[in-house]
Amino acid sequence: MSIKSVRVRVEGQVQGVWFRAWTMEQAEERGLDGWVRNRHDGSVEAVFSGPSDRVDDMLDVCWVGPKLARVEAVHVADEVDEINNDFIKKSTV
Numbered sequence: 001m002s003i004k005s006v007r008v009r010v011e012g013q014v015q016g017v018w019f020r021a022w023t024m025e026q027a028e029e030r031g032l033d034g035w036v037r038n039r040h041d042g043s044v045e046a047v048f049s050g051p052s053d054r055v056d057d058m059l060d061v062c063w064v065g066p067k068l069a070r071v072e073a074v075h076v077a078d079e080v081d082e083i084n085n086d087f088i089k090k091s092t093v
Helices: 019-029 052-062
Strands: 003-013 033-038 044-051 070-078 087-089
Touching: 003 052, 019 033, 019 044, 019 052, 019 087, 044 052, 052 070
Parallel strands: 033 087
Antiparallel strands: 003 044, 003 070, 033 044
């Protein structure tokens, strides 16, 4: 099984709608490692690491988000930094 790590920036109406908490739940359900945080520009940034099929599934659901979210874009880049062995919420940057 191939391990994949990506950094994601989600744009749209994604703050104040529980997107970070939803992302944590979704990532934990898939057994992914990484983190999520709000950005001052109004986007949400996350890193997902785990089996390729689970990371790909997580990227698909990022387009949906929680009920009140309105996702306009999901930008994805390969992640090369070391990832924690769990999923955490980080402070806003």
